[in-house]
Amino acid sequence: MIIAVVRENFPGEQRVALIPASLAPLQKAGAEIIVETGAGVAAGFLDADYEAAGAKIVSSRADAFAQSDIVFQVRCLGANPEAGRDDLELVKPGQILVGGCDPLGNPAAIAEMAGKQTTQFALELIPRITRAQSMDILSSQATISGYRAVLIAAIELPKIFPMLMTAAGTLKPAKVFVIGAGVAGLQAIATAKRLGAVVLGYDVRKEAQEQIESLGGKAVDFHLESSGAQDKGGYAKDLGEDFYKKQREFMADTVRECDVVITTAAIPGKKSPLLVTTDAVNGMRPGSVLVDLAAERGGNIEPSQPDTRIEHNGVLILGPTNLAAEVPQHASQMFSSNITKFLLNMVKEKELAIDPADEIIASTMVARDGEVVHNRIREMLGLA
Amino acid sequence: MIIAVVRENFPGEQRVALIPASLAPLQKAGAEIIVETGAGVAAGFLDADYEAAGAKIVSSRADAFAQSDIVFQVRCLGANPEAGRDDLELVKPGQILVGGCDPLGNPAAIAEMAGKQTTQFALELIPRITRAQSMDILSSQATISGYRAVLIAAIELPKIFPMLMTAAGTLKPAKVFVIGAGVAGLQAIATAKRLGAVVLGYDVRKEAQEQIESLGGKAVDFHLESSGAQDKGGYAKDLGEDFYKKQREFMADTVRECDVVITTAAIPGKKSPLLVTTDAVNGMRPGSVLVDLAAERGGNIEPSQPDTRIEHNGVLILGPTNLAAEVPQHASQMFSSNITKFLLNMVKEKELAIDPADEIIASTMVARDGEVVHNRIREMLGLA
Structure with a gap:
């Protein structure tokens, strides 16, 4: 052999x-x-x-x-x-x-x-x-991707992540929103939290909310009906366009108040659900950063493109498709x-x-x- | 007015x-x-x-x-x-x-x-x-530089910073050595520690050791005589070439076992002391990253050059001179x-x-x- x-x-x-x-x-x-x-x-x-x-x-x-x-x-x-x-x-x-x-x-x-x-x-x-x-391998490599997604957002953000109280005044912590709390999402939440950001997390699977909170994130709940969102393998299931439309509307309000948005909602073998629309991105402050980890298959963020750096009204949108390879x-x-x-x-x-x-x-x-x-x-x- | x-x-x-x-x-x-x-x-x-x-x-x-x-x-x-x-x-x-x-x-x-x-x-x-x-302004901007120095090292390192125990085995934490525990150095120590690295810190001023430890770093002590290393403004003073030579010899042993070295020993208006020699860099593992925050005036790391990306036997050496401007x-x-x-x-x-x-x-x-x-x-x- x-x-x-x-x-x-x-x-x-x-x-x-x-x-x-x-x-x-x-x-x-x-x-x-x-x-x-x-x-x-x-x-x-x-x-x-x-x-x-x-x-x-x-x-x-x-x-x-x-x-x-x-x-x-x-x-x-x-x-x-x-x-x-x-x-x-x-x-x-x-x-x-x-x-x-x-x-x-x-x-x-x-x-x-x-x-x-x-x-x-x-x-x-x-x-x-x-x-x-x-x-x-999906889990192990997603661990690395989730960590890396936070680092590349932190490098691009014109602010630091932690709150600092200094002689030159107080710097407010960055606000990071992680959408999708699978392995990559949870690692992103953990990493952003480590770095000192205020972290919000969301997942269609109610089961994930506890995990988000256990890492120090705040679980966002849009009170949408999403029972049966998890398949027997523990992956998020496709819930249909009507559900996602309502979700996007609620999402825009949360996205607007954040400095960094990281989306990780990929469904194996399917097109990724659209979660953050161009309208929602338009509501963000200049200098904000979005990282779409689902960019390879359509993306969770409307203006994202695979492996392309997009500046949209002063907001930066990244769609890296092979982040694990960058921490080889x-x-x-x-x-x-x-x-x-x-x-x-x-x-x-x-x-x-x-x-x-x-x-x-x-x-x-x-x-x-x-x-x-x-x-x-x-x-x-x-x-x- | x-x-x-x-x-x-x-x-x-x-x-x-x-x-x-x-x-x-x-x-x-x-x-x-x-x-x-x-x-x-x-x-x-x-x-x-x-x-x-x-x-x-x-x-x-x-x-x-x-x-x-x-x-x-x-x-x-x-x-x-x-x-x-x-x-x-x-x-x-x-x-x-x-x-x-x-x-x-x-x-x-x-x-x-x-x-x-x-x-x-x-x-x-x-x-x-x-x-x-x-x-x-030196303090306030150094706070940002120290934070940023860790991020740019983390982005370049082929490893993640935190220890992770996963189903795919345990990833050992990165080992980060911060030399010079002024404002930038202390912020670097705090940031590397936040991200989950094992952090060592060193400063010629004995007074700084307590500060290093209070941030969760381990203060390295080479047991060199350095009384009078601090001037009345609290800055490190020039201690003479003989002192620095001994210091460099001890330093090389610590540098060798680290993944990341960040040097911050600048003396206002003077050439920066050489702390990490080319020999010491040669002892590091491929993939290691050094960031010389004193590169603008001669540098603490022998092979560093201002604002130049240097690959030296598989080790990366960065000498950024305006890091605060990158978190504008x-x-x-x-x-x-x-x-x-x-x-x-x-x-x-x-x-x-x-x-x-x-x-x-x-x-x-x-x-x-x-x-x-x-x-x-x-x-x-x-x-x-």
Whole structure:
């Protein structure tokens, strides 16, 4: 069982799928690890660090694919649709690809890669069950994104976050509104609170209000009927346009009095709900900053655009789509821990044992031996 | 008594010397205020805000100088040596200039502007006495710089600051070392601590150790003899090259184990002591970040350069020289409070009353009616 770690080639991607500290548990389980030269450099892990941990360094991506049974990537083809196409020429029949691959956003890529007789595991589809928590890349990377979203807002704001009472007068604390209290939202609330801001939080799921308050945020309640807002996986569900329209009207009043708004309401595989309209943005003071973490799929903030810096009447709107990659060392550490635990779950007595009856395996295996096998992906591709 | 507020024209300077909220106390003291159009825009204060507070907007810098008795600036000529030269053609004999003007760094500019028969007050020279605390621009702006230094380090670091215990393992907190525990240093310590880092602090003044600890930092003590390290104004004094050499050797050991180093050891009017050598930087891990707040005058970190991003063996070294301007709203609020209190100290019964026997006035008045009158500046100019 030889696992290859390749250098990520998506633009701006600085993470690496496996860090040296994760080698030991994999080796103990019978794996050998080969690493494409420079794979970890952008995240702060040198070839020498991998070698010291017992990896073999190979000089090219082609060698990494050619010499391995399993390839670990942060971004497989689906999540790296341009540069990732090179891999179509490098994969071998029977090769196993494990990583992020945006299966719900780009199911065609799953099919295309399957056509090369591969088996693919999409780590975005890790089920939200206790046993799989340690493998959940969406959660681990969202933790980093939520932290980072606050930092980039703080850097842009013409004010400081904490209240300060000084000889030159009192500086009022910044007011930060975090919309969506999933993992990213909660980490944003925690970080803004740490930095000294007054923090408001909102989520359609009533269950989230307690979590917001436990971090020192104030849970905003618009008294809208939103029962059933949480699906069985704990994610927010789509509640319909009528609900969102009312929500937006209430939202505008809160947004107006804030210095920073961070939105994190993404729904896996769907267009993100519009939460903050252009009108609401128009009500904000010049110098205010909005960060839309859902910008990749339509966005929660009307004027936001993916990875574009927009100045709208003196208000700054950012729509970063790959924030975790900007904190590559810690993000990679967590990703590496996730992917390692995931693989170890498929190893029995030092051999790979892919058991389709295992819920974690069944949920994440999108292709096997050349065939798309995941029901939801098959439906999206019109194969069901 | 007509006070003009002009638009700052130093590159990157976004602050404004007076904000609308400060107009009322000045008006009550008998002042009229005129504002060059757009003077506050970069800091978030619109012409309309000034008008609502009772200011008259004038359409040009020339008008602002022509129609006023007193001109408020964040950066007068000495602190704005290129664009500031325009003002030499705009000032009127007898005009009073109040603001930052880098008198110890650029005494020639004081003399040149004095040649236009002006009276100049350099706010950097506010004495460190209780009565003048509220006028101290070095303190107020250093508060902002210290906060900002931590943010720019946090944005660059490939790790997050806080310790996190997650399902994907434990992320260790970042380790931040702040050298120099004056106002900027203490605010840096407070901010890094807020964000969740492990924070070390160092200052040659033993008196500062308690302050470092009171903010949750760990005071590093190299057990070097540094009695008399504090001058009567509370600033760090120059202790001689032999002392600094020993200090640097001890320092390197601490620097090596840190993710972020922020240096703030500037000595007014002198070259900054070298504290972190290139050798010490070489001992740091790739991805580490250093911020040298003393870069403008030689720097505390050997490889630092003013306002230049330097990558040295994978370690990033920043030397920002005008951080307060990057948080222009709050920095302006504090500057405005300082300059307002300063002026009010010179007003008696709604008339300007410049009393050279007043310690605050004597300490800051660098030129009067065309003559350089400050002893230290006269010495530097060879006039004493």
